[in-house]
Amino acid sequence: MRGSAFRRWVPRIFHTQAFRIVLVYVFIYAVSATVLVGFTYWNAERSLDAQTDQTIEAEVTGLNEQYQRFGFGGLIDVINSRVAQHGSGVYLFVGPNGSALAGNLTEWPAGVVPEPAGGFAEFDYRRNVQGQDVMRRARGQAFLLIGGFQLLVARDVSERFLTRRLFTTTLPWSVGLMLLFGLVGGAVMSRDVLRRLDAINRTSALIVAGDFSRRVPLTQAHDEFDSLAENLNFMLERIERLMKGMREVVDSVAHDLRTPLNRLRNRLEEMQRRFGPDSAYLDDIDAAIAETDRLIGTFNALLLIAEADSGMTRGAMTHIDLSAVVADVAELYGPLAEEKGVALEVAPSGVLTVEGNRSLVSQALANLIDNAIKYTPSGGHILVSAAQTPSGADLTVADSGPGIPQEDRVRVLDRFVRLETSRNSPGTGLGLSLVAAVARLHDARLTLADNTPGLKATISFPRAPAKKRD
Ligand SMILES: Nc1ncnc2c1ncn2[C@@H]1O[C@H](COP(=O)(O)OP(=O)(O)O)[C@@H](O)[C@H]1O
Numbered sequence: 001m002r003g004s005a006f007r008r009w010v011p012r013i014f015h016t017q018a019f020r021i022v023l024v025y026v027f028i029y030a031v032s033a034t035v036l037v038g039f040t041y042w043n044a045e046r047s048l049d050a051q052t053d054q055t056i057e058a059e060v061t062g063l064n065e066q067y068q069r070f071g072f073g074g075l076i077d078v079i080n081s082r083v084a085q086h087g088s089g090v091y092l093f094v095g096p097n098g099s100a101l102a103g104n105l106t107e108w109p110a111g112v113v114p115e116p117a118g119g120f121a122e123f124d125y126r127r128n129v130q131g132q133d134v135m136r137r138a139r140g141q142a143f144l145l146i147g148g149f150q151l152l153v154a155r156d157v158s159e160r161f162l163t164r165r166l167f168t169t170t171l172p173w174s175v176g177l178m179l180l181f182g183l184v185g186g187a188v189m190s191r192d193v194l195r196r197l198d199a200i201n202r203t204s205a206l207i208v209a210g211d212f213s214r215r216v217p218l219t220q221a222h223d224e225f226d227s228l229a230e231n232l233n234f235m236l237e238r239i240e241r242l243m244k245g246m247r248e249v250v251d252s253v254a255h256d257l258r259t260p261l262n263r264l265r266n267r268l269e270e271m272q273r274r275f276g277p278d279s280a281y282l283d284d285i286d287a288a289i290a291e292t293d294r295l296i297g298t299f300n301a302l303l304l305i306a307e308a309d310s311g312m313t314r315g316a317m318t319h320i321d322l323s324a325v326v327a328d329v330a331e332l333y334g335p336l337a338e339e340k341g342v343a344l345e346v347a348p349s350g351v352l353t354v355e356g357n358r359s360l361v362s363q364a365l366a367n368l369i370d371n372a373i374k375y376t377p378s379g380g381h382i383l384v385s386a387a388q389t390p391s392g393a394d395l396t397v398a399d400s401g402p403g404i405p406q407e408d409r410v411r412v413l414d415r416f417v418r419l420e421t422s423r424n425s426p427g428t429g430l431g432l433s434l435v436a437a438v439a440r441l442h443d444a445r446l447t448l449a450d451n452t453p454g455l456k457a458t459i460s461f462p463r464a465p466a467k468k469r470d
């Protein structure tokens with residue numbers, strides 16, 4: 001359980017803005033802390049070095065005086081007495097052949113060159129401390145005296161050397177720890193942010209899926225997320241009210257218009273019957289009936305498009321089998337195709353499950369087949385197929401008619417658009433608009449392509465999710 005939560009959160013946390021911000025701040029903090037501490041330490045060391053150097057220079061002056069007054073003998077005496085004091089002074093006086101004449105160093109330290117080439121240098125040396133031979137650190141200066149004698153005057157700086165070593169080893173660790181704390185802190189903060197955003201995302205997904213009654217949950221934090229959630233909820237409330245209002249208008253218009261329209265049609269049929277087949281008014285009545293049918297058709301199509309576009313029907317989506325839809329609709333249009341002299345063929349396919357609203361998908365397919373029969377001259381043929389694709393499933397109607405020119409393929413999807421060439425065939429210009437609206441509702445893509453010759457209309461459905469979106 002914990003493991004899966006870890007896997008679920010960690011990869012996402014790295015991509016959050018909150019995490020990046022924390023990381024950048026921790027990085028800036030670590031760099032500035034390092035620079036600040038480093039600079040302070042460097043300054044302190046420099047002034048300590050300067051102090052040591054001054055002490056050594058004073059000592060050298062003193063030794064030089066002794067040497068001027070009492071010669072080498074005097075110098076050796078002073079060095080011996082200083083060594084006897086067991087202070088932090090480090091001395092070595094060697095003869096021209098390299099043999100030690102006085103001092104507390106057993107051998108000349110490597111890398112120390114006498115003045116004037118040398119200057120101050122730091123070196124390691126061995127010293128007997130409480131019966132133990134230990135490595136120590138010293139800083140000093142060496143001089144070449146008359147006759148090849150050499151004098152080294154230095155001070156023990158081991159304490160400082162150890163401090164510096166401690167500092168250079170601790171600093172990287174401190175920075176590392178700082179970064180680690182930052183990482184953990186950032187992760188915790190980001191997880192919090194992610195949790196809040198997830199709640200908003202989940203609600204949005206449910207609303208997009210058609211459940212307009214959903215609201216973003218509020219916490220008691222009264223922070224910016226809460227005020228965002230509050231605003232979103234106000235907005236949702238407003239949208240829901242508008243949608244409800246629209247729906248009521250559409251419903252009442254639908255009811256108040258559909259009934260009288262049907263009544264009108266019935267009356268016309270009644271008249272047709274009453275006047276008999278020889279009546280002089282028959283043509284006019286037929287025309288009136290056709291006009292009424294067109295009105296009813298337009299009306300139904302507009303209502304269906306509104307319904308599909310409102311997304312309200314998303315809630316009614318189930319797993320449907322496209323090949324069954326194809327079989328049903330094709331069967332329905334068989335007689336019409338036959339009457340027109342067009343071959344309507346259905347490509348065989350297995351069960352093809354997508355998530356959808358069966359009646360709307362059937363209506364969309366019916367519109368495509370209706371167009372194909374209507375615009376394909378007799379002698380032509382139509383192929384209806386449902387097929388599996390890598391991304392889901394395709395529903396295709398291909399005919400051998402005149403097709404739709406490339407430049408009109410977007411325009412014909414708009415409401416009431418009919419091409420000039422179709423002027424003489426009946427229609428409302430709403431068929432393809434409905435197909436497009438149904439495709440949108442299903443997150444599917446409608447493509448109109450060349451069937452050389454003819455039109456190939458395809459609705460590409462996405463793969464049905466394993467379980468319904470929660
Ligand atoms: N299969 C087809 N072959 C040729 N043209 C077509 C085909 N389907 C649609 N069209 C063109 O697209 C226009 C819009 O189609 P549609 O929205 O179904 O309206 P309607 O069929 O009522 O005219 C049609 O008027 C026609 O010009």
Ligand SMILES: [Mg+2]
Nearest residue numbers: 371427431432
């Ligand atoms: Mg049509």
